[in-house]
Amino acid sequence: MNVPQHSPDYFVPSMSWHPARAALALLGVMFSLAGWINGQTWAPIVFSLSLAALACVLWRWFGDAIAESERGLYGKRIDASYRWSMSGFIFSEVMFFSALFGALFYARAVVAPMLADFDHKLLWPEFSALWPNAGPAELTPPFEAMGPWPIPTINTALLLSSGATLTVAHHALRDGQRRAAIFWLAATVGLGFCFLCLQGYEYRHAYRELNLKLSSGVYGSIFFLLTGFHGFHVMLGVLMLTVVLMRLARGHFRPDHHFAFEGAAWYWHFVDVVWLGLYVVVYWL
Incomplete structure (x- = not known):
């Protein structure tokens, strides 16, 4: 056109x-x-x-x-409006995940030590502030915590690789190399899809073999909230990049006019950064 x-x-x-x-x-x-x-x-x-x-x-x-x-x-003013809007949207997502990470910190660093102090020994004498735990009354069935190996580490490699392939695709588009941009963007979408498949397998493993469920105390609730919402954002990112890939294949975008590509790339890199924090805090610490 x-x-x-x-x-x-x-x-x-x-x-x-x-x-x-x-x-x-x-x-x-x-x-x-x-x-x-x-x-x-x-x-x-x-x-x-x-x-x-x-x-x-x-x-x-x-x-x-x-x-x-x-x-x-759409001229420069509309382009600036889209950029500010996308920036505000990503900032709201940062605040959303900050609240979830804050909940994890509060439960682990504030509530657990408080329930294990001297004032609460009469109520729950057997409770210790170890993480993860089943709560002071031990009402939840026993479960095992999800470790970092192998699926979370593989998923980390997949997301980091997808960030690299997306950057290569962006540079190819800016250089006018449409075929290379399509190839590397398709690779990014494929890596994101593999991440979602492995996370689904991880959940199956958690439920069937570790007995780790959403109802497994505060640890299970926060684990599935953090990883589940992140997986939902990965799904949205894959959907965005798929639409951009379809448009790129149809001849849309120019080297100097492709904000839809850039906006989806911003979102994807945000998802990558959140996963790195989640990988360290949830799976390792």
């Missing part, structure tokens, strides 16, 4: 129903999820339909944005 040389100073989109439809779909998702948690039989069906409706709205919404970009309607 030929892109006009002169884009408008600031593009103002036309009226759209996408925000209202997305809000209604999100309302359906949250309402049905609340019903599902409370055992309502209709909730799983409504949840699935609402989630599918949200996916359709986002598909059309992002499709409109891609079409506007390819028509050359």
